[in-house]
Amino acid sequence: MSVQGTVDPAEVAKFEAMAAEWWNPHGKFKPLHMLNPCRLDYITGQIAAEFGRDLTQPQPFQGIRLLDIGCGGGLLSEPMARLGAQVVGADAAARNIPVARVHAEQQALQIDYRHTTAEALAEAGEAFDVVLNMEVIEHVPDPLAYLTACERLLEPGGLMICSTLNRNAKSWLMAIVGAEHVMRWLPKGTHDWKKFITPDELQNLLVKAGLDPVDRKGMVFNPLTWSWSLSSRDLSVNYVTASIKRG
Amino acid sequence: MSDATDILIVGGGLNGPALGLALAQAGLRATVIDNRPDLARAEAGFDGRAYALAQASRRLLTAIGVWPAVGHLAQPIRRIVASDGRPAEGAAPFFLDFSSDEIEEGPMGWILEDRHLFAAFRDRMAAVPGLTHLPGETVVAQQTGPAGASVTLASGRVLTGRVIVGADGRGSGTATRAGIRRQGWTYGQTALVAAIAHDRPHDGVAHQLFLPSGPLAILPLPGNVSSIVWSERDDTARAIAALDDDDFLTALRPRFGDFLGAIRLAGDRFSYPLSLSLAERYVAPRLALVGDAAHGVHPLAGQGLNLGLRDVAALAQVLVAARRRGEDPGAPDVLDRYRTWRRGDATLLALGMDAMNRLFSNDNPILRLGRDLGLAAVAAAPALRRGFIRQAAGLSGDLPVLLTGRAL
Numbered sequence: 001m002s003v004q005g006t007v008d009p010a011e012v013a014k015f016e017a018m019a020a021e022w023w024n025p026h027g028k029f030k031p032l033h034m035l036n037p038c039r040l041d042y043i044t045g046q047i048a049a050e051f052g053r054d055l056t057q058p059q060p061f062q063g064i065r066l067l068d069i070g071c072g073g074g075l076l077s078e079p080m081a082r083l084g085a086q087v088v089g090a091d092a093a094a095r096n097i098p099v100a101r102v103h104a105e106q107q108a109l110q111i112d113y114r115h116t117t118a119e120a121l122a123e124a125g126e127a128f129d130v131v132l133n134m135e136v137i138e139h140v141p142d143p144l145a146y147l148t149a150c151e152r153l154l155e156p157g158g159l160m161i162c163s164t165l166n167r168n169a170k171s172w173l174m175a176i177v178g179a180e181h182v183m184r185w186l187p188k189g190t191h192d193w194k195k196f197i198t199p200d201e202l203q204n205l206l207v208k209a210g211l212d213p214v215d216r217k218g219m220v221f222n223p224l225t226w227s228w229s230l231s232s233r234d235l236s237v238n239y240v241t242a243s244i245k246r247g
Numbered sequence: 248m249s250d251a252t253d254i255l256i257v258g259g260g261l262n263g264p265a266l267g268l269a270l271a272q273a274g275l276r277a278t279v280i281d282n283r284p285d286l287a288r289a290e291a292g293f294d295g296r297a298y299a300l301a302q303a304s305r306r307l308l309t310a311i312g313v314w315p316a317v318g319h320l321a322q323p324i325r326r327i328v329a330s331d332g333r334p335a336e337g338a339a340p341f342f343l344d345f346s347s348d349e350i351e352e353g354p355m356g357w358i359l360e361d362r363h364l365f366a367a368f369r370d371r372m373a374a375v376p377g378l379t380h381l382p383g384e385t386v387v388a389q390q391t392g393p394a395g396a397s398v399t400l401a402s403g404r405v406l407t408g409r410v411i412v413g414a415d416g417r418g419s420g421t422a423t424r425a426g427i428r429r430q431g432w433t434y435g436q437t438a439l440v441a442a443i444a445h446d447r448p449h450d451g452v453a454h455q456l457f458l459p460s461g462p463l464a465i466l467p468l469p470g471n472v473s474s475i476v477w478s479e480r481d482d483t484a485r486a487i488a489a490l491d492d493d494d495f496l497t498a499l500r501p502r503f504g505d506f507l508g509a510i511r512l513a514g515d516r517f518s519y520p521l522s523l524s525l526a527e528r529y530v531a532p533r534l535a536l537v538g539d540a541a542h543g544v545h546p547l548a549g550q551g552l553n554l555g556l557r558d559v560a561a562l563a564q565v566l567v568a569a570r571r572r573g574e575d576p577g578a579p580d581v582l583d584r585y586r587t588w589r590r591g592d593a594t595l596l597a598l599g600m601d602a603m604n605r606l607f608s609n610d611n612p613i614l615r616l617g618r619d620l621g622l623a624a625v626a627a628a629p630a631l632r633r634g635f636i637r638q639a640a641g642l643s644g645d646l647p648v649l650l651t652g653r654a655l
Contacts, residue, residue, distance in 0.1 A: 025580035033580050040572035055571045056274050079573025106393050107575065226587075 012102065018095070019103040022073025031185040032075055038219050038228035039134060039240065040079055043161050046215065046242045047130055050159045059084030067128040067153060069118050070136040074100040074111065080132075081109045088128070089113040090121060119145070122152040129155055133162040134240075137202075138195045147209035156247025160211060163219070163240035167196035171237045174221075199235050211243035251407050252278040252379065253576065254566065255398050257386050257421045258414035259283065261298075261361075262538035262555040264368040264380070266412060268311040269563035271378035273655040275570055278406055279372065280398070282415075284383040296361035296440065296517070297474040299324070299453070299466055301553040305357060306652035307560055312375070316367035322467045323354035325451035358453070358466045358474065389424050391533040396577065410577040412562070413536040414555075417524040417543030425531040431524035431543070436461050437484035439477040441516045442468065443499075446508030449473055456502070463502055472513050477502070478521060488518045530586045533577040535562055541589075560647035561588045567655045588647075 025033040044055055053060040062084040068077045071089030073096065081087045081104070089100055094115045104111045114121075118133075131150050140146040150160055165175050172193050179185045197205070199216055206213045218231040219238040228238075254270055256263045259281020267277040300308070300321070308314040372380040381400075388399040389411055397407040413421025422429070449467040456463045461478030468474055477499065479487060487498055492512050503510060524543035529536050538555030562585045569581045648655060 023578075025578075025583065036580075037568075037572060037574070040574065044572055058274060078575070081573075082575070083573040108394060 011098070015098045015102045018099040019073060019106075022075070022099060023103060029073070029075070031179065032072075034221075034226075035219065035228050035238070036075055038230060039076070039163065042163075042217060042219075042230055042240050042242075043076070043080075043132065044083065046159060046161055050242075050244070051129070061085035064129045065127075065155075066130040066132065067121070067126075068132045068134075069150070070134065070139075071100060071113065072096050074103055074113070076132055076134060077111050077113070078104060078107060078109055081111050085130070087111045088121075088126075090116050090118070092117050118149040118153060122149040126153060127155050127158075128153055129158050131158065131160045133160055135163055135165075137162060137197065138164045138191060143197065144205055144208060147205050147211070151209045151211055151245060154211075154245040156245060158245045160243045160245070161240060162202070162206070162243065163238065164202065165191065165196040166235060166237055166239060167193065167198050167201075168236060171196055174237045199239055199241075202241060206241070206243050210245070212246050213241055213243045216241040252276045253408055253570075254278070254410050254412060255396065255406055255408040256280065256412045256414055257389075257398065258416060258419075258538075258540065259380070259382060260414060260416065260538070261364060261368065261552060262559050263412070263414035264372055265307065265311060265313075265556060266414060266537060266559045266563055267378050267380070268313070268368075268371055268375055269307075269559060269649055269655060270566060271375045272311060273563070273567040273570075274377070275567065275576075276377045276379075276408075278379040278381060278408070280384050280386055280400070280406075281380070281382045282385045297358050297466060297468060298361065298364065298552045300357045300359055302354070302356065303646065303650040304553045304556045307556050307649045309652050310649045310654045311371070313364075313367045313371050316370060317359060317363050320363045320469065321357035321359040322469045323451055324356045324358065324453045324467065325354060327355055327453045327455065329455040329457070331457045354451075356453075358468055360468065360474075386420065389421065389534075391425075391531075391577075396533040409533070409575065410566070410582070411534045413534065413540040414538050415540050417522070417539040419526070419536060419540035421534065422526050422536055422540055425534050427531055427536070428527045429524050430527065431522055433520065433522040435481050436478045436521045437481050437488075438519045438521055439479065439484055439487060439516065440475065440519065441477075441495075442472055442474050442513040443503070443510050444472050444513040445510045446471065447506075449507060458502060465503065471507075473507070475499070475503070481520070484518060488516065492516075528586075529589060530582040532579065533582075535582050535585055537562055557647070557650065558589055560649035561585055563649060564647045564655060 021027050022029055047053065047061060047064065048055050051064060060083055061080065064085045066080050066085040066087050068080065068087060068089045071077045071091050074089055077087050077089040077100065089111055091097060091100070091113075092115075097113045097115045100111070100113045104113070131153050133150055137143050137146060154160060165171050175191055175196075176193050180188045180190060203213050216235065217240055218233065218235040219228050219240055220231045220234050221228050253275045254267075254277045256267050256277055256279045259279055263279050263281070267279040270277040305314060308317070369380070372378055385401040386398045387401050390397050391411065395407055395409055396411045397405050398411060399405050411421060413419045413425075415421050448471055451467050453467060454465040456465070460480055460483060462476075463478070464476040466474045466476070487495060490498060495516065496510060496512065500510065522543065524539070526536050526541050529541045537558035539551065541558060542554065544551050544554060565581060565585045565588070566576045569576045569578070574581055
């Protein structure tokens with residue numbers, strides 16, 4: 001199997017193993033796999049509503065150019081490509097790119113994976129109909145500068161989906177104590193609670209960045225069904241927002 | 248030669264076609280591979296096989312467009328009478344009498360002959376785009392990989408897709424090829440199945456008589472005809488099966504009773520050995536099992552097909568939701584959702600029916616007293632009764648959308 005250009009076969013084997021890890025629902029990325037259906041329900045619903053697409057049709061996102069920031073192994077990029085979107089997956093961690101490429105190739109999906117950042121893409125004048133900005137903002141040093149770059153990446157009328165973690169006692173208990181220390185779903189130190197952002201803070205940042213926030217929902221974990229679902233009321237820990245760039 | 252589809256369904260009984268229809272109507276491409284030629288089954292006379300369809304199953308058949316073609320051929324069940332009686336002793340002191348008047352959803356179920364149901368499935372499969380029906384084709388090999396799955400037919404033809412579904416019964420070759428082991432046991436019992444014509448109308452009442460040797464179900468068919476499922480110990484059943492028709496009726500009469508007047512045979516007689524067969528897993532990489540391939544149950548209370556259709560409804564909903572989110576329908580986390588949704592329900596029901604049969608197929612006086620008291624308790628408590636009726640009608644539990652009668 002070739003991964004864009006000349007790559008050492010031992011390297012490819014390593015990437016394949018890492019891709020298998022990314023895509024193992026019980027492995028290191030189990031929390032993302034558990035959250036993924038809920039995130040995808042929100043993303044697909046918002047895109048379908050904004051661009052007038054019918055999700056019961058094959059490849060409903062044909063003709064939509066989409067950027068997945070912080071794409072990792074491609075857990076969101078692949079579903080978007082399967083739905084027909086033209087996908088660019090960007091990750092600041094270089095090692096994720098060949099891993100994501102190997103997996104997309106196995107799945108016979110065309111995805112343009114790049115080792116780059118939102119700021120660099122904006123600088124280069126790239127433009128997208130949809131920007132996915134999922135569980136990234138709580139890791140960046142300057143959220144406003146980052147969201148401004150995301151805004152520049154959108155076509156007029158474009159849609160940005162942004163999810164992150166709320167900052168309160170409950171989110172500290174759930175995301176830091178629960179997820180990192182008790183359940184060990186995430187490595188310790190994955191999140192810095194001080195960088196979490198409340199829904200109102202995010203709303204202000206989005207407006208300052210020139211975007212028009214149109215929707216927000218909580219993503220709530222139900223320990224009985226062991227699954228995540230969207231909630232209109234409970235934004236106390238994980239939440240997701242949709243914003244439009246007015247043209 | 249290779250053909251691309253989304254879902255490869257092995258088994259053309261009833262669960263396989265039902266799943267294929269549900270998926271194809273929701274925009275997935277499905278291929279149903281049936282090792283039997285279809286004409287023989289649909290155009291045969293009554294072969295004695297009939298199903299007790301629960302309300303939830305009727306709703307699924309409506310959602311997939313099959314019910315309109317068969318509704319008029321189905322006999323509604325207005326009452327179910329379960330009694331604990333020994334032959335020639337009349338009714339036991341306690342018995343259960345469930346009536347559809349006690350719940351709001353209408354009849355408790357319908358009895359429908361296999362030949363009518365299958366013919367309707369066959370016609371519907373021909374009419375729905377995206378569905379390919381391959382009768383008379385046998386799967387001889389299957390492969391699964393990180394991106395897809397394929398099956399090889401006896402003719403050498405190879406079909407490719409994203410997921411293989413085993414709907415091929417309790418001897419499921421799909422499960423065996425995937426290395427899924429089964430546990431199960433035989434009951435030492437055989438079911439004798441026949442259609443019985445009687446002089447008096449049955450008024451839509453289904454009877455379940457718990458006799459010491461095994462249960463006798465009397466299920467109303469349209470007209471003055473009932474289908475019987477008569478379970479006896481293997482050796483007794485063999486002897487009864489060997490009798491000529493007149494002697495068969497002579498043996499049946501004291502068990503059947505005379506409440507429907509004179510009885511006679513209305514078709515051929517069949518016998519099916521009873522066994523329980525549970526697959527150790529319902530899913531494997533890119534593979535899922537439905538119906539008897541996952542859990543072959545004792546046919547007591549006619550729950551086999553109803554249970555299978557619950558699998559079909561859950562799996563169809565999981566696969567369609569995955570497709571609409573852009574997920575790979577064969578990804579392990581997707582198939583795991585089906586497994587967690589179904590495993591509890593199916594195993595519980597299978598073991599519950601098994602326990603019930605073991606309890607009732609017994610002449611031990613202490614057990615007899617215990618079950619009479621148990622039946623009396625159920626008979627006396629209205630909430631418990633409604634729970635029983637709703638359970639029998641398939642209306643309880645975490646219901647998949649198709650079981651509410653809506654398409655996906």
